[in-house]
Amino acid sequence: MMGMFFWAFVVGGIICVIGQIMMDVFKLTPAHTLSILVVAGAVLDGFGLYEPLIDFAGAGATIPITSFGNALVHGALQEGEQHGIIGVLTGMFEVTSAGISAAIVFGFIGALLFRPKG
Amino acid sequence: MADEKRKNLTAVQQDYQAFAKERETKRPVLKNCIRAFFVGGLICVIGQAVSYFYMYFFDFTEQTAGNPTVATMVFLSMILTGFGIYDRIAQFAGAGTAVPVTGFGNAVISAAIEHRTEGFVLGVGSNMFKLAGSVILFGTFAAFVIALIKTIAVKWGGLG
Amino acid sequence: MMKKVTLLLVCSLFIVGCAREPEVKDQSLQGKNMIRLNTDGTAHSATMDQSAAQQAVNDIKQKQAIRDAVAVNTKNKLFLAYQVKHMERFHKKQIEKEVQKQLKERFPQHQVVISSDLKLFWKTNELKKQLQKTRMGERKLNEEIEKLKKLSEETA
Structure with missing residues (x-):
């Protein structure tokens, strides 16, 4: 279990460093950086490489935004296996819903609770 | 592409660009990366702890604990964003706070809060996903x- | 500011309170089962023979990539949960296949279900301890194994 925490820290940290390098060295905006990372996660899952990373690093791989792309592909592939091409379209948000719905719900609650600063 | 653009400029403009480049504050890349590494890693460790919490106290497996963990992290990021703490951490950590899902949550939530004065439908509703x-x-x-x-x-x- | 904080606290209390509900129910259910077991379980059941499980654990623990394993079995079912060494977690899928194949060959008369999930490992351990403490009928144990199997098949 301690190993899990250690590798979650290292892998999560490395993914963040990749993001930082994209922002600092290649001078991309945060929106560009995050979009590229999400696409990278999707591509990695397409090659079946992201799942082993999650097995290895746990939250170190599921918490960074790359996992969003991974989950999208995963849901789409799962449904695609059962229902063919239409399944690819309908299954996409099957697995991912948590992050987005949480962001929507908590975003709205946040807007109700808090006032803009400055 | 950048080089092509430069060729079309006049000599004065080229001089200016060189001058501007010289004066541009150098980004402390290494320092930023170290900060991003530690803060980002720490957020992931917190996420790991949350998912162990769900596994230990509820019937979630390693596979299924991911979703509630992500939701919890977004919830935490809402609280930190609401009190303006997240932005302060973000200034220090850069990508370390932007890349984890909490950064995604922060982008949505801060946009929602910011545009609240414009009303809930036109303000919050239509601006929430501006960044995300x-x-x-x-x-x-x-x-x-x-x-x-x-x-x-x-x-x-x-x-x- | 204070108002907000209290509102937030109330909100989170609500969420936490509601989230715990199924678990509470679960616990009380478990309690009932325990009582039932203790009163009439002894009448028509002897302790299950766990030698197949023991054998499976011994076999699997021999493998290099496996750190720990625990198993339970009934007459025709065998559930084994194991933990992979951390550096081998990259190959978790492949190891799973190997373990499944090995156990299937070793116990052809059992329906073999395996899992490398930590939660399943905890649960199986619990079940095993419970087996040692209280007597459990074949039917009940089959049900428990079925529950473990269902949990191990859940995705996302």
Whole structure:
């Protein structure tokens, strides 16, 4: 279990460093950086490489935004296996819903609770 | 591309660009990376702890604990964003706070809070995904293309 | 500011309170089962023979990539949960296949279900301890194994 925490820290940290390098060295905006990372996660899952990373690093791989792309592909592939091409379209948000719905719900609650600063 | 652009400029403009480049504050890349590493790593460790919490006290497995963990992290990021703490950490950590899902949550939530004065429908509703929209768009589209290719390859190409 | 904080606290209390509900129910259910077991379980059941499980654990623990394993079995079912060494977690899928194949060959008369999930490992351990403490009928144990199997098949 301690190993899990250690590798979650290292892998999560490395993914963040990749993001930082994209922002600092290649001078991309945060929106560009995050979009590229999400696409990278999707591509990695397409090659079946992201799942082993999650097995290895746990939250170190599921918490960074790359996992969003991974989950999208995963849901789409799962449904695609059962229902063919239409399944690819309908299954996409099957697995991912948590992050987005949480962001929507908590975003709205946040807007109700808090006032803009400055 | 940048080089081509430079060729079309006059000599004065070229001089100015060189001058501007010289004066540009150098980004402390190494320092930023170290900060991003530690803060980002720490957020992931917190996430790991949360998912162990769900596994230990509820019937979630390693596989299924991911979703409630992500939701919890977004909830935490809402509280920190609301009190203005997240932005302060973000100034220090850069990508370390932007890349984890908490950064995604922060982008949505801070946009929602910021535009609240314009009303809930026109303000909050339509501005919420101003920053996060591109992430969802490109993520979804890339996922669609990749999953489509793979599904077709498996079904008709006999791959996999 | 204070108002907000209290509102937030109330909100989170609600969420936490509601989230715990199924678990509470679960616990009380478990309690009932325990009582039932203790009163009439002894009448028509002897302790299950766990030698197949023991054998499976011994076999699997021999493998290099496996750190720990625990198993339970009934007459025709065998559930084994194992933990992979951390550096081998990259190959978790492949190891799973190997373990499944090995156990299937070793116990052809059992329906073999395996899992490398930590939660399943905890649960199986619990079940095993419970087996040692209280007597459990074949039927009940089959049900428990079925529950474990269902949990191990859940995705996302």
